[in-house]
Amino acid sequence: QSALTQPPSASGSPGQSVTISCTGTSSDVGGFNYVSWYQQHPGKAPKLMIYEVTKRPSGVPDRFSGSKSDNTASLTVSGLQAEDEADYYCSSYAGSNNLLFGGGTKLTVL
Amino acid sequence: QVQLQESGPGLVKPSETLSLTCTVSGGSISSYYWSWIRQPPGKGLEWIGYIYYSGSTNYNPSLKSRVTISVDTSKNQISLKLNSVTAADTAVYYCARGRLWVGAWGQGTLVTVSS
Numbered sequence: 001q002s003a004l005t006q007p008p009s010a011s012g013s014p015g016q017s018v019t020i021s022c023t024g025t026s027s028d029v030g031g032f033n034y035v036s037w038y039q040q041h042p043g044k045a046p047k048l049m050i051y052e053v054t055k056r057p058s059g060v061p062d063r064f065s066g067s068k069s070d071n072t073a074s075l076t077v078s079g080l081q082a083e084d085e086a087d088y089y090c091s092s093y094a095g096s097n098n099l100l101f102g103g104g105t106k107l108t109v110l
Numbered sequence: 111q112v113q114l115q116e117s118g119p120g121l122v123k124p125s126e127t128l129s130l131t132c133t134v135s136g137g138s139i140s141s142y143y144w145s146w147i148r149q150p151p152g153k154g155l156e157w158i159g160y161i162y163y164s165g166s167t168n169y170n171p172s173l174k175s176r177v178t179i180s181v182d183t184s185k186n187q188i189s190l191k192l193n194s195v196t197a198a199d200t201a202v203y204y205c206a207r208g209r210l211w212v213g214a215w216g217q218g219t220l221v222t223v224s225s
Binding site for chain 2: 101
């Protein structure tokens, strides 16, 4: 099983929207609606931002949204704010009770 | 609100066994899945495995031969053992609640493998 593929970096100006992709295969991202996204600030534990492709946990701003098309999932951050600058990781159920993570994307707010 | 706290040695010698404990407070272990996830310095996240409160487990195929996860419901604790460690096992180790996604994380503990 290989890690899911994410771009190493993404950036946007305050107020803009940015989308981070997460590419897998039909055996993981494409095969199940169990994609999740995590935000991690330096030195901190990850925080769940999206689960089951599109759902937001309580307390996560609606500026964060998730979607999926075929084997690629996406996280969109709208109305970028300075505090959104962080590393973002995607994750997907990969069958046989296994979980895969992406390599992470560093989001910079310009 | 549930809180998770990892504990254990911060330094382990090569070929020895890494042992960590996660203590859950503010909620019961029962009826949940509990995962261990690690992150090498400067790198991404890697799922190690999970355990259900009843004791059933599942491990990352790449680590399966070296990993044991156990649960002690009387102490509200989950444990991780990783044997025959090498420098490649140096990482921050997180315990977390969930299986298909992880909604609560511990703060993580850095374990360095070095002689």
